[in-house]
Amino acid sequence: MAEVSLTLPDGAVRKYEAGITGAQVAADISKSLGKAAIACAINGAFSDLSIPINADSDFAIYTNKDEPQALELFRHDAAHIMARAVQELWPDVQVTIGPVIKNGWYYDFDRDEPFHEDDLKAIEKKMREIINKREPIRTEIWDRARAIQFYKDNNEPYKVELIEGIPGDEDLRMYWHGDWQDLCRGPHLAHTGQVPGDSFKLMSVAGAYWRGDSNNKMLQRIYGVGFRNKADLKAHLFMLEEAEKRDHRRLGKEMNLFHLQEEAPGMVFWHPNGWELYRILQDYMRRRQREDGYLEINTPMVVDRKLWEASGHWEKYRENMFTTEIDDQHANDKRTNALKPMNCPCHVQVYNQGLKSYRDLPLRLAEFGSCHRYESSGSMHGLMRVRGFTQDDAHIFCTEDQIASETKKFVDLLKRVYMDLGFSEFKIMFSTRPEVRGGTDEVWDKAEKYLEDAVKKLDMPYTLDPGEGAFYGPKLDFKLTDAIGREWQLGTLQADFVLPERLDAEYIGEDGQKHTPVMLHRATLGSFERFLGILIENYAGKFPLWLAPRQIVVAAIVSDADEWVHEVVARLKAKGLRAEADVRNEKINYKVREHSLGKVPVILAVGMREVEDHTVSMRRLGEKGSKVLGIDEAVEALVAEATPPDMK
RNA sequence: GCUGCCGUAGCUCAGCGGUAGAGCACUCCCUUGGUAAGGGAGAGGUCGGGAGUUCGAUUCUCCCCGGCAGCACCA
Numbered sequence: 243m244a245e246v247s248l249t250l251p252d253g254a255v256r257k258y259e260a261g262i263t264g265a266q267v268a269a270d271i272s273k274s275l276g277k278a279a280i281a282c283a284i285n286g287a288f289s290d291l292s293i294p295i296n297a298d299s300d301f302a303i304y305t306n307k308d309e310p311q312a313l314e315l316f317r318h319d320a321a322h323i324m325a326r327a328v329q330e331l332w333p334d335v336q337v338t339i340g341p342v343i344k345n346g347w348y349y350d351f352d353r354d355e356p357f358h359e360d361d362l363k364a365i366e367k368k369m370r371e372i373i374n375k376r377e378p379i380r381t382e383i384w385d386r387a388r389a390i391q392f393y394k395d396n397n398e399p400y401k402v403e404l405i406e407g408i409p410g411d412e413d414l415r416m417y418w419h420g421d422w423q424d425l426c427r428g429p430h431l432a433h434t435g436q437v438p439g440d441s442f443k444l445m446s447v448a449g450a451y452w453r454g455d456s457n458n459k460m461l462q463r464i465y466g467v468g469f470r471n472k473a474d475l476k477a478h479l480f481m482l483e484e485a486e487k488r489d490h491r492r493l494g495k496e497m498n499l500f501h502l503q504e505e506a507p508g509m510v511f512w513h514p515n516g517w518e519l520y521r522i523l524q525d526y527m528r529r530r531q532r533e534d535g536y537l538e539i540n541t542p543m544v545v546d547r548k549l550w551e552a553s554g555h556w557e558k559y560r561e562n563m564f565t566t567e568i569d570d571q572h573a574n575d576k577r578t579n580a581l582k583p584m585n586c587p588c589h590v591q592v593y594n595q596g597l598k599s600y601r602d603l604p605l606r607l608a609e610f611g612s613c614h615r616y617e618s619s620g621s622m623h624g625l626m627r628v629r630g631f632t633q634d635d636a637h638i639f640c641t642e643d644q645i646a647s648e649t650k651k652f653v654d655l656l657k658r659v660y661m662d663l664g665f666s667e668f669k670i671m672f673s674t675r676p677e678v679r680g681g682t683d684e685v686w687d688k689a690e691k692y693l694e695d696a697v698k699k700l701d702m703p704y705t706l707d708p709g710e711g712a713f714y715g716p717k718l719d720f721k722l723t724d725a726i727g728r729e730w731q732l733g734t735l736q737a738d739f740v741l742p743e744r745l746d747a748e749y750i751g752e753d754g755q756k757h758t759p760v761m762l763h764r765a766t767l768g769s770f771e772r773f774l775g776i777l778i779e780n781y782a783g784k785f786p787l788w789l790a791p792r793q794i795v796v797a798a799i800v801s802d803a804d805e806w807v808h809e810v811v812a813r814l815k816a817k818g819l820r821a822e823a824d825v826r827n828e829k830i831n832y833k834v835r836e837h838s839l840g841k842v843p844v845i846l847a848v849g850m851r852e853v854e855d856h857t858v859s860m861r862r863l864g865e866k867g868s869k870v871l872g873i874d875e876a877v878e879a880l881v882a883e884a885t886p887p888d889m890k
Numbered sequence: 891g892c893u894g895c896c897g898u899a900g901c902u903c904a905g906c907g908g909u910a911g912a913g914c915a916c917u918c919c920c921u922u923g924g925u926a927a928g929g930g931a932g933a934g935g936u937c938g939g940g941a942g943u944u945c946g947a948u949u950c951u952c953c954c955c956g957g958c959a960g961c962a963c964c965a
Contacts, residue, residue, distance in 0.1 A: 317893060337938075348960095356893075356894060356895095357894080358894080358895085359894090359895075362893090389918045398907095412918070428938095445959095446894095446959060446960070447891070447893090447894065447959085447960085448894065448959055448960030448961065449892060449893025449894065449961055449962095450892095450893080450961045450962090451892075451893095451961055451962060454961075454962075454964080455962080456891075456892070456962040459895090460892055460893050460960095460961075460962095461895075462894080463893090463960070463961075465959095465960080471956095495901075502956095502957090503956085504938075504955065504956045504957090507955090507956065507957090546935065553928080554965095555965070558965075559965060562963090562964085562965085582964060586965090598937085612911090615965085616962085617963085618891050618892095618895095618962080619891070619956090620892070620960090620961080620962080620963085622957095622965070623958095625915095627964080629893060644957075648953060654953070692944090713963080714964060723898080753942065761923095763965095797925090798922095799922085799924050799925085800923070801922060802922080824925090827921080828923090828927095829921095829923045829924090829925095829927085829928065830920085830923070830924055830925055831923085831924085831925065831926065831927070831928090832926085832927055832928085833925085833926095834925045834926055835925090835926035835927055836926085836927085837926095838925095838926055839926080845925075847924070849923095849924055851924085859924080859925075861925060866925090867925085867939090868925060869925090874936095886948065
């Protein structure tokens with residue numbers, strides 16, 4: 243019998259007969275390890291314990307304690323166990339795929355009857371039964387023909403389709419526990435009992451298209467979350483509750499910022515508090531852009547379809563545009579207009595007024611452009627995805643040689659803005675030509691090259707995202723990370739060599755000849771609506787003083803202090819602070835609670851002591867105690883704190 | 891757009907084939923209280939819209955609108 247030598251992570255070498263399995267090695271090392279082992283690595287490749295080892299290898303054992311591997315296996319096996327549970331409960335169900343995702347897994351099923359949330363409990367129960375059986379998980383390697391025949395015999399057409407879609411003629415790995423079988427790349431645990439039965443939970447049922455294609459049948463997807471132990475599961479569920487508390491739709495209601503209603507789906511009704519916040523942000527952006535040489539313009543919201551035809555949007559995005567038809571009596575005809583879905587064609591119209599010289603470039607035209615897009619009903623979500631929104635948009639008309647310096651300038655602006663608004667981290671994605679696109683390959687070669695040069699000169703890391711460019715040009719996207727670790731794609735910079743030409747933008751170069759400028763589409767926040775949604779969630783509504791729509795409430799403790807309350811409010815307002823008086827017939831406890839729930843950052847409580855001493859008792863949101871300050875001292879401190887970062 | 895669920899007072903929600911209820915908010919009265927809910931009284935609803943079944947529909951069925959969770963889409 244041939245011998246294999248296995249090198250363990252600590253450098254020790256053990257010799258076994260060829261064909262020994264990982265499980266046997268683990269048991270040989272120690273009895274407890276034999277029990278604890280859940281999988282192994284053979285020459286670094288994640289593998290089942292049951293696979294025979296026939297060559298000298300590096301060898302490592304994984305147990306419950308090995309974080310990424312253990313989680314991967316638990317979730318993966320839980321997905322399979324869930325599929326088995328579902329098939330045991332409803333034998334007519336066909337199984338498809340069930341991958342591991344962040345925090346858990348899902349599995350897609352085909353069944354005529356819909357699953358209901360109540361069914362999840364029954365499935366969970368069945369899963370625990372399967373786990374408690376501690377059945378060994380077996381694997382075999384089959385050739386394609388045999389596997390296809392097997393699934394045809396078992397009436398599992400989705401599996402047949404999956405196998406037929408796997409390229410090449412590689413053999414397939416088949417897994418079993420009990421009588422239940424699935425096709426899988428593996429690896430898996432040694433037995434079902436290794437899945438922690440008390441630290442998973444089925445979360446929801448939802449539709450999902452077979453293979454992610456909306457032309458295909460919609461299947462039913464069940465989502466689960468799973469962890470190594472109960473405490474981790476509890477922590478995760480707690481985190482979900484916390485995330486729900488900072489949901490901008492909820493906070494928007496609690497802080498009285500905005501509302502949405504049936505008559506205008508996807509269009510925001512901003513309330514005074516919300517609009518204050520909106521304007522604070524817009525004023526800030528306006529100052530930052532002015533500082534950077536942008537010229538602010540404003541262009542029409544309703545524009546004849548001819549312009550959209552010329553720009554190419556009509557052909558590609560007609561379905562998503564709001565249109566209006568009016569009878570034009572003079573032309574004796576109907577005119578079709580579209581609500582602008584974006585600002586660029588209009589900006590080119592402004593550019594085109596008057597002959598431009600190379601001396602005019604770069605020309606940076608900015609607009610807080612109000613746009614409308616007919617988003618599909620299912621995609622709308624609070625402020626995050628709406629049908630009416632305002633972009634902090636700008637188009638930089640420049641020469642090819644200016645692309646790099648303008649990109650640098652823009653990224654510097656982004657950094658400043660994101661920092662000021664409380665985001666310290668962002669990533670850059672570089673997206674290249676998509677399959678459906680405007681312009682020739684020659685133009686794309688050029689656009690990609692210039693933009694790549696520009697991003698390289700930034701001296702910042704970036705990730706390539708092939709095929710994700712805009713239809714008129716390659717782009718850089720800027721993704722930032724919020725306070726609870728979620729990523730949001732915000733800023734964008736798109737190099738466009740196509741649209742200026744389509745819309746006849748030109749300039750006279752140094753050589754006296756006409757040239758077509760390059761157009762850089764760029765946005766920092768994206769849309770104000772979406773950004774405010776993100777901002778609300780990032781701060782959980784507890785804005786820094788300069789952003790808070792309601793900054794200070796001055797609350798009377800006794801009604802004899804009302805006069806002093808009004809005077810304090812007047813002094814704060816005179817310094818530009820957003821202050822309100824609360825002289826209602828309520829106790830201070832009540833007022834403090836209410837304004838704390840309303841996320842007002844500063845409460846100045848005023849009783850007879852403060853009246854006599856000309857002081858205020860300052861309480862900060864989220865803090866327990868209060869601090870008595872002289873009025874002048876308090877005003878000065880608040881003014882300093884409330885000054886926007888760009889004005890300090 | 892697709893699948894599933896949901897739509898009752900300003901808000902959060904209970905109810906359910908016989909014509910509607912709670913807490914908070916609101917209005918008034920009492921209370922002047924020192925940092926997260928003082929007490930009492932009152933007012934408030936074509937039960938998302940339309941059609942059908944029924945003696946009778948907020949409740950059952952169908953259609954439409956809107957929302958939620960996913961999927962698809964996102965210039």
